[in-house]
Amino acid sequence: MPTAETTKLIHAFAALADLGEEIAATRDFGQMVRSTLHVVLGALGIRRGAVAECDAAAGELVFVAAWGLGEDAPASLSFDPLLLEESLRSSTDAAQFFERHLTLSFRAEFERLRVDLVVPLIVHGELVGAILLGGKATEEAFTAEEREVVSTMARHIGVGIYNHRLLREVERRARENRKLYEDLRALYRNTVRAFAIAIDCKDKYTQGHSERVGKYTEIIARELGWGEEEVEDIAIGGYLHDVGKLVVERDIINSPHRIDAKQSSELNRHPAAGFEILSPLHQIDDVIPTVARYHHERIDGRGYPEGLTGEQIPLCAKIVAAADSFDAMTTDRTYKRRKEFPEVVEDFRRTTGKQFAPEVVVALFSAILKELDGVTRERRFARLLGRDYLQPARCRPLIVELLDELTRVERAAAETA
Amino acid sequence: MTDQAGDEPVRSERTGDVAVIHAGAYLNKLSGERVERECRRRLAEGCRALVLDFRQTGLVNSIGVSILLGVIDAAERASAAVVFSGVQHQAAQIFELLGLTRHVRIAKDSADAIEQITNATAVGVAPNKMN
Numbered sequence: 020m021p022t023a024e025t026t027k028l029i030h031a032f033a034a035l036a037d038l039g040e041e042i043a044a045t046r047d048f049g050q051m052v053r054s055t056l057h058v059v060l061g062a063l064g065i066r067r068g069a070v071a072e073c074d075a076a077a078g079e080l081v082f083v084a085a086w087g088l089g090e091d092a093p094a095s096l097s098f099d100p101l102l103l104e105e106s107l108r109s110s111t112d113a114a115q116f117f118e119r120h121l122t123l124s125f126r127a128e129f130e131r132l133r134v135d136l137v138v139p140l141i142v143h144g145e146l147v148g149a150i151l152l153g154g155k156a157t158e159e160a161f162t163a164e165e166r167e168v169v170s171t172m173a174r175h176i177g178v179g180i181y182n183h184r185l186l187r188e189v190e191r192r193a194r195e196n197r198k199l200y201e202d203l204r205a206l207y208r209n210t211v212r213a214f215a216i217a218i219d220c221k222d223k224y225t226q227g228h229s230e231r232v233g234k235y236t237e238i239i240a241r242e243l244g245w246g247e248e249e250v251e252d253i254a255i256g257g258y259l260h261d262v263g264k265l266v267v268e269r270d271i272i273n274s275p276h277r278i279d280a281k282q283s284s285e286l287n288r289h290p291a292a293g294f295e296i297l298s299p300l301h302q303i304d305d306v307i308p309t310v311a312r313y314h315h316e317r318i319d320g321r322g323y324p325e326g327l328t329g330e331q332i333p334l335c336a337k338i339v340a341a342a343d344s345f346d347a348m349t350t351d352r353t354y355k356r357r358k359e360f361p362e363v364v365e366d367f368r369r370t371t372g373k374q375f376a377p378e379v380v381v382a383l384f385s386a387i388l389k390e391l392d393g394v395t396r397e398r399r400f401a402r403l404l405g406r407d408y409l410q411p412a413r414c415r416p417l418i419v420e421l422l423d424e425l426t427r428v429e430r431a432a433a434e435t436a
Numbered sequence: 437m438t439d440q441a442g443d444e445p446v447r448s449e450r451t452g453d454v455a456v457i458h459a460g461a462y463l464n465k466l467s468g469e470r471v472e473r474e475c476r477r478r479l480a481e482g483c484r485a486l487v488l489d490f491r492q493t494g495l496v497n498s499i500g501v502s503i504l505l506g507v508i509d510a511a512e513r514a515s516a517a518v519v520f521s522g523v524q525h526q527a528a529q530i531f532e533l534l535g536l537t538r539h540v541r542i543a544k545d546s547a548d549a550i551e552q553i554t555n556a557t558a559v560g561v562a563p564n565k566m567n
Contacts, residue, residue, distance in 0.1 A: 026529050034498035041465075041499075054465060054499065061498030064534025066505050086502065087509050156505060157535030 031168050034062035038172055042179035051183065053084040055176045059150065060086060062172070063165050067133065067153035071096070072180055073146045075103055080121070080149060087153065091132055096125050103146070113146040114139055121149075136161055138169055140177030147180045208255075215258040218265060222272045228346055231403055233257035235342035235383070238399060242382040243338070253335050255303070256310030260339050263293030263311060275354065290315050291324050306335045314339040319373045337376040341383055344375070349404055360409060364417045368424065377425050388418045446474045453484040454553055456521075456546045459493045463500035475507045479514045486511055487549040488540075491522030501534060508539045517541070517556075519549040 021029070041054040056070045067087030071080040078100030085092035098121060106116040117139040122129075129137060133153050140148040150173050155161070161169070215229035222228070236257030240250045264272060267289050271282045278286065293311030297303065313336030316322035318329055322340075348358045348366060358366070364384075371380045389395045391411045400409060446467075447458040455478035460467045475486055486507070490496075496504075511518045521543040523531065531537050543549035 023529070023533055026526075027533050030498070030530055030533075037498050057465065057499040057502040059498075060505065061500065061502035061534075064501060064505065064536065066509060086506060089513075155535055156508075156538060158538070159535075 031062050034058050035172065035175075038175050042175060042182075048183045048187075049083060051179060052176075053086075055172075055179060056084045056086055056150075059152070059169060059172050059176075062168060063161075064156040065152050065154070066156055069132075069151045070140075070148060070176065071151065072148040073140075075146065076100060078103070080125075083148075088132055093128070096128060098124060113141045113144055117141075117146060117149070136166070136169065138173040140173055140180060142174075142177045142181040145181070147177050147184065150176065208251075211255050211258050214262070218259070218261050221264055221269055222261075225350075225352070228350065229258050229261055231346045231350070232260060232339065232342045234399065234403060235345055236339050238386045239338045239342060239379060239382045242386045243378070249306075252304040252306045253310065253338060256307040256335060257339050257342055259293070259297065259307060260310050260314045260343060261289065261293065262296050263289030263291065265296070266292045287315070287323050306333075309333050310335050310339045312336070314343055316340065317374045318376055322374075332376075334376070334379075337379045338382075341375050341379045345383060349408070360414050361417055364414075364421050368421055371425060372428065377429050381422060381425050381429075384418045384422055388415065388422070391415050391418070446470045448474050448478065450478070450481075450483065451550060453482070454487060454550055455481075455483040455485070456487040456489055456550070458489045458491070461492055461494055463490075463493055463496040463504075465497075465499040465503075468500045468503035472503045472507055476510055479510060479516055483516060485517040485519065485553045487519045487521055487543070487546050487553075489521045489546045489549075490524065490527055491545065493527060494524060496527045496530060501530065501536070504536060508536065512539075517553060519543050519552060521546045521549040 038055055038058045041058060042051060052070050052072075056068055059065070060068050067085075069082050069085035069088060069092060071082045073079075074081055078098045080096040080098070082092055082094060102120060103116055106120065121139075122137060129151065132151065134151045135154055136152040138150045138152075139146060140150065150169070152161075152169065212230060212233075215233065216227075219225055219227060219229050233254045234257070237250055237254035240253045245253070267286055271278060271286050274282065290312050294308045297308035297311050300308075310333075312324070313327065313332055316325065316327045316332045316336060317340075318332070318337075320326050320328035322332075345363070345367075348363045349360075351357045367375065367380050367384070371377050386395070387400055387409065390398060390400050391409060391414060446460075449456050455475075457471060457474050457478065459471050463471065471488070475488070478486060488504070488507070508518055518540040519542070520531065520536075520540050522545050523542060528542070531540075541549070541552060543552055
C-alpha cells in the first residue's frame with residue numbers, strides 16, 4: 020500500500036499531466052485559465068485562489084479566473100505601467116519587479132483576499148500574470164515542496180497564457196492583414212472602374228458602356244456557375260475590354276459618319292492594343308488581357324483580330340462579346356435609339372451560333388428570366404436597363420421561347436457530335 | 437428520483453432537507469461541474485445537508501478535488517452540512533491528505549450518512565455544525 024507521501028506525490032504528478040492537457044486542449048482563453056486554476060487548487064487542496072493576467076501597457080493585473088473568493092475578487096489591480104518599463108530598462112528583471120513593487124503595493128489587497136502565496140508568471144523575461152493562492156483545506160502552511168509544485172505549475176500556466184497572447188496577436192494581425200487586403204481589393208476595383216470611365220470618356224456615344232459590360236459579364240459568369248474569384252476577374256475584363264480604344268484616334272471613335280476602310284482598320288486595332296496594354300501587368304489574371312484581345316471574335320470566324328472560330332475562342336471572350344453587344348443594343352446612343360427588348364431577343368436568336376456562343380446566350384437570358392420571376396432578389400437588370408424596359412408580360416414568353424429553341428439546338432448539336 | 441443536470445444525468449434524490457448526490461465513476465472537470473451544479477441547485481432549493489455518494493467513484497482528479505472544495509465552500513455559506521459516503525480507499529486517502537475530511541463527515545454509505553444527519557438533528561446539532 021503506498022504511503023501518504025507517495026499518494027500525495029502521485030496526485031501532484033497526475034495534476035501536472037492534467038495541467039498540460041488543459042493548456043493544450045482548450046482554445047477558449049478564459050476556460051483554459053479557469054481549468055488550470057482548478058488543477059493547482061485541487062493538486063494541493065487549496066480552498067481559494069485566482070489567476071490574473073498582466074496588461075503591461077495598461078498597468079493592470081486583470082483577474083481572469085477566481086475560485087472561492089466570492090464577491091471579494093476585484094476585476095483588476097492597477098499599477099504604474101511606467102514603473103515596470105523603467106524597472107526593466109534599469110536591468111531589474113520581471114521577477115524582481117514583481118517582488119519589489121507589486122507584492123508590496125498589493126499587500127493590503129492580498130491580505131483582504133486572504134491570499135497566502137503569490138507566484139508571478141514569467142515567460143521569456145516577460146511578466147504575463149500571477150497566481151494568487153489562499154489557505155489549504157488542511158489549514159497548514161505551504162511546505163517548501165508544495166511551493167515547488169506551485170512554482171512548476173506556474174511556469175506551465177505562464178506558457179499557456181503567453182501562447183494564447185501570441186495567438187491573439189497573430190489573430191489580430193491576420194484581421195489587420197485581411198482588412199488591408201480587402202482595402203487593396205476595393206482600391207483595385209475602384210481604380211479599374213475609374214479606368215473604365217476614362218475609357219468611355221474617349222467615346223462620346225458610349226457613356227458608362229464599360230461599367231455596364233463589366234456588370235453584365237459578372238451576371239453571365241455567375242449564371243454559368245463560375246467561382247467568386249473567377250467572376251471578379253472576368254468582370255474586370257469586362258470593365259477593361261475596350262482599353263485598347265485609348266490608342267485609337269478620338270475622331271475615328273467619335274465619327275458621326277460611316278468610317279472608311281482605313282479608319283475601320285484603325286478602330287479594329289483596339290483589341291490587340293488592349294492586349295498589349297494589359298498583358299505586361301503580371302499581377303492581374305490572364306483572363307483580363309484575353310478578354311480585351313478576343314471580345315470581337317465570332318463563332319463563325321468572321322470576327323477580328325484573328326478570325327478564330329468556335330472552341331478556339333476562349334469562353335471568357337465569348338461572355339464579354341455577348342455582354343458588349345447586349346449593352347450596345349439596349350443603350351441609347353446619340354445617333355440611334357436603343358432596341359426594344361423583343362428586337363434584342365430576335366437579334367440574339369438570329370446571331371446565336373454565328374456570332375455568339377449558345378451557352379453564353381442561354382446564361383444571359385436565363386439570368387434575366389430569373390430576375391423577372393423573382394428567383395433572384397437583386398434587380399440588377401432593372402437597375403441597368405431602367406425599371407420599365409423589361410415588362411414581364413411581354414418579355415417572359417419571348418425569353419422562354421428563345422431558351423427552348425437554344426436548348427433544342429444545343430441538344431441536337433450534342434447528339435450529332 | 438433521477439434529476440437531469442447538465443448534458444448527462446447526475447443521479448440525486450431528496451429526503452426531507454437532505455439531498456443525496458451520486459458522483460460517477462471518474463470525478464473530473466466535466467462530471468465534477470455537473471455534480472457541482474446539482475449541489476448548488478439542491479442548496480438553492482433549501483436543502484440543509486448534502487450527501488455526496490462516491491460508491492461508484494474510483495478516481496478523483498485535481499479538478500474534481502477543487503470542485504469539491506467549491507461545493508464545501510458553497511455549503512458552508514448556505515449553513516448546510518456535507519457528508520461524503522461510500523468513499524473508496526484511494527479517494528479517501530486523497531481527501532484525507534488534502535484536508536477535505538476536516539470539513540466534511542465521512543459515512544459508510546448514503547443510508548449511514550442520512551442517519552448521521554438525522555441523529556445530529558435529533559440531539560439538537562444544526563447540520564452545519566456536524567462537520
